[in-house]
Amino acid sequence: MERKTRAAILGATGYSGAELCVLLARHSHAEIVSVFSSGKKDVRPVPFARLHPLLGRAAGPDAEPFSQGRLDASRPDVVFLATPNETSAEVAPKILDSGAKVIDISGAFRLRDAADYPKWYGFEHPAPGLLAEAVYGLTEWCGEELAGARLVANPGCYPTSVLLALKPLLALLAPGEAVVCDSKSGVSGAGKKSDVAYSFSELDGNFKAYGVGVHRHEPEMRQELGLSHEAPFVFVPHLLPVVRGILTTLHVTFRAGVGAADVAAAFARYDGQPFVRVRPAGELPELRDVVGTPRADIGFALLPGGRGVLVSVIDNLLKGAASQAVQNMNRVFGHPETEGLS
Template sequence: MKGRVKAAVAGANGYAGITLVNLLARHPGVELRQLSSRSFAGKPYASVFPLLDLEGEFVPEPDADGIDVMFSCLPHNVGAARAGAWVDAGVRVVDMSADFRLKDPAQYPKWYRQDHPAPSLLSKAVFGLPELHERELPGAALVAVPGCYSTAAILALAPAVASGLAGSDIIVDAKSGVSGAGRSPSIGVHFSEANESLGAYAIEGHRHLPEVTQELSALGRDGLQVTFVPHLAPMTRGILATCYFDLKGSLAQLQDAYREFYAGQPFTRVVAQSPTTKLASHSNLCLVNVSAQNQKAVVTAALDNLVKGASGQGVECFNIAFGFDRKTSLEGPIQWP
């Protein structure tokens, strides 16, 4: 492609959109052409991005005209209804929502309470987890970036499942910071309700569970039983997934399987100590520790829900899809504490 890639961000004033714009603004191969938001329509970009040198005004509706790639940071169902027109217009789409992650259209109404708005696009979508799908990404017309919990759980479990060293019964206990719920206010993420408090939710089944099961089952294991329980933690950002399964082999074999699986991967690192969310904060890293208690493996994974769990991974997929170095605009100084 000649010149820089012309990009638009739909839903640019939400948490995923803001993170994307901050990353794309320093991407040498991208020209940010258009940002959309209904509530900021007509207001200057500086009203949301005072520290970026961006000129222009928010538009109320994303418009694909003159755009090469649409980064969609809209809620599920909302972007899917528009995605068909974007793809038909030759615009490539990187979707942060859940709309194109599940391959089986019958799963969508079960988890999202309505029929899929564009089922014919499901077969075109590449599941945007480069550690598993890097080869399918170059040239992709539609990328479905996985959920934040799903990214942590799949990266924590893929080597164990692929190597056959995990029993079929897997438990994922995951905690997320409140930015995982987005920027729109709701009672559950109200400061006085979420601060100094910790609780489980969606115990009967969270929407990210079918993504996790789909991707782990595709690694060649039928009959996997994943129990996934998310928790809301009183922190702004970050996910910690602690995963338990019966160990079929030794801990040393399991650790070798993880090191081998992630050898050469720039963003998923096998680390010697159980990671904290703060260690991965503001980075595109997923940090994975592999331990055991008796014959029960305990694998912990930490990432930033807005970066590797959303927009950083979106940029990573975009880089591969458009032929840039996978790490472009995703590396920076370690931010700790």
């Protein structure tokens, strides 16, 4: 009989942790052995089926207040961390010491340089030695390093939408010209915290930019694009009055002579990839094309003067978090990449 991959989820009472419960509950080669909340608000266990409406009557362990002892007792092969950055940074080393692998959905292991953490995340990194080991899990851009990896840093939601569209085209861009990323996210991107900025009366019928020049996803994108802090790269996040989904509009300038056929040829690297769909020139995707799916959709249009517009859409809680984490688990443990996701 097959031995299934034993998965635990920290942060299962949060938005992305609950999505993980749904995906892993229907995974043929994994079983959920324990799920945890912070225990700060509700010390009583939360029944598994109540973690997400899509769980219906699915059977699974109750979400208990997190304790390292209870986690270890469930003998997981892999622990998903859908927790705040500082929590992930603190617990990941202990989990790795116990012999389990870690797939972290937070930003705790995404940046290579520990010196960036106080500036962008507001804390000294407690385990800087693990930053070099963590595999940055933008799945379509990972090779053999994912197979058997101990620690996967799942990419941020905005970076997933930007990097999937931009990375294939880097060699086609005019050197020195600015790349402008206008990204708009649904409110679930901020998690379930209560803050007046995310309240219904502030958001309904409203639309705003925020975090210009100070958003922590900016250094992550520069790192993964190989750009210095000074390179002309502009990232403007916006808050959309919808619950889920990210639409990124990228403004780029191509080298002289680059045409639609060159752009299409560069995007052909995604041919055969199950979770990235590139549209023909001029056909632009919308949020509703991907919300509720584990897929990124990308479109592009060329304008006179070598300018180009790329549009990239994802569900922030799926390709931007939980489904990409499961895609990574599949690659780490050698399961079919689409298992639990299609």
